[in-house]
Amino acid sequence: MARIVLLLKPGGCGGMSEGFVVGLVERIAAREDGVLLFSLTPPRSSTSPEEAQRIADLTLARLEVLDLDGLVLYDIDDESDRNPAQRPFPYLPTMDPAAFLDEHLGRWRRPVVVYRCVGKYDEASMEEWLARQDPAGVLGVFVGASSRDKQRALELATAQKLRAEVNPALQLGGVAIPERHSRTGTEHQRMVAKQQVGVSFFVTQVVYDVSAAKSMLSDYFYACADAGLAPVPVIFTLSVCGSMKTVEFLEWLGVDVPRWLRNDLSHAQDPLAVSFDQCLSAAEELAAFARRIGTPHGFNVESVSNRRREIEASVELAARLSR
């Protein structure tokens, strides 16, 4: 382990803590309300370094007008084992988010939440990555396998243990899925269990079913009270959609879109405008509810499609949410 711990000494980490606009880590540690994140999917693995840099620069230029607390970088895995239905957009391997951050997002001076589908990495590479991260600027979210049968190089519990050994100051987030709560009624127990092994914030799956998200939050709040824990920030992910193809993709990913909203979108002349308004009203309802019951919350804006209008609407949504 020593070889790796050395890298954590001052001056290591490629200078990542210098010049950072800190805040996210402190806000999460203080369980503050109102954290705002914006999430990106790294470019496809087949993208050339020059093209990846062009995409990164374009994205950062779009985002620099926003007062974000941080970026989220997703780690995309082939989840076709989870859902036998045909994927509306084909699965194409994407760059490792950690590599995309290291190699192309040097200009970004704020914290980054890096997702890691732990089953994709072996123990040595995970350990090496953990050791290199500056906990002032990087936070992690470990994602377990998409199904029980999936082949994996590393188990979630092993990854959590590694982080506790190698870089215990690195803040770890957990994934929270309101739809799983609708099905099983036990997502709040999973959240409490994750918190007990060190998770200090949650990021939800994209929320279209606001009532389900409120139910999960409420059950989590009361489960924390029962366990003698203070609730940690729950960051709700919102995503606009500009076409039924995007709606179908969200559904394929496991997002419940209430029938009335699906009908609204499918009959709208401008579904993007309808979903934009819906995201704003969902944010308002979720924020009011979280404040009322006393659970810290925040928002994460995700663009699930690559279409320009949807990306621009996502940036606009984040701008509206930061007000």
Added chain:
Amino acid sequence: MARIVLLLKPGGCGGMSEGFVVGLVERIAAREDGVLLFSLTPPRSSTSPEEAQRIADLTLARLEVLDLDGLVLYDIDDESDRNPAQRPFPYLPTMDPAAFLDEHLGRWRRPVVVYRCVGKYDEASMEEWLARQDPAGVLGVFVGASSRDKQRALELATAQKLRAEVNPALQLGGVAIPERHSRTGTEHQRMVAKQQVGVSFFVTQVVYDVSAAKSMLSDYFYACADAGLAPVPVIFTLSVCGSMKTVEFLEWLGVDVPRWLRNDLSHAQDPLAVSFDQCLSAAEELAAFARRIGTPHGFNVESVSNRRREIEASVELAARLSR
């Protein structure tokens, strides 16, 4: 049939059309928005006529301050065959709503929607009741058996046929259940089918799951468009609850109470105040949604318990909704 039709001649019907504040029938026929009803459960069958009159007078005195379009009189059936779980309040047979209306509600000068659990009545008594009703002042809602195996004296289809033959001007409402839509996704098809056999308005089961009610309404709206029908008024039933026992009774009746709301109620110092606010915000959301998609709507306030505070809060809710 002639014997019965005779009773419909002017001057028949016990003078029911004289002095009526009409409006409900016309508003429903015109598919107007904003109908407001208040629903009552008749006293227990074992109640003496004097006590039943005292209850009726007390109730009408409470309601006369309200600008209601009409009353709803429920017909309570033993539904223990539908739900094997223990009923939170014991089932006690109640007076026939038609008899309660005839014998005790003479002072009430506005229209009344009379529910009829059709399986409880034989063909002759149903025919006789249908023939006696003045369609300017009485509307009917036929309720089918609570389960397939239930013994019944009359089938729903027979009752519908009788009404078409005996008193075709009598407006007939149908029951609409958002929870059934959540389970099967086909309640809108049932609604369209009921409309095609003559139903001119719907009254929902008590709504606590607003998103489910919106989904049912939305699917109904688009199913009407597909069938070339204009949607008829959908009257949403709202009910306050002042204790978890009432919540459990609502759940026993088949009402879905979202987890977050159930938690709110069970942890509230004053659940009645919480549910009152929730009913108002549900009404606002449902009305805005119905107006936006273009489906006529109204409200029905029901008090599911006999407790004085809950009844008074129901009257106050109706007063707020009529503004």
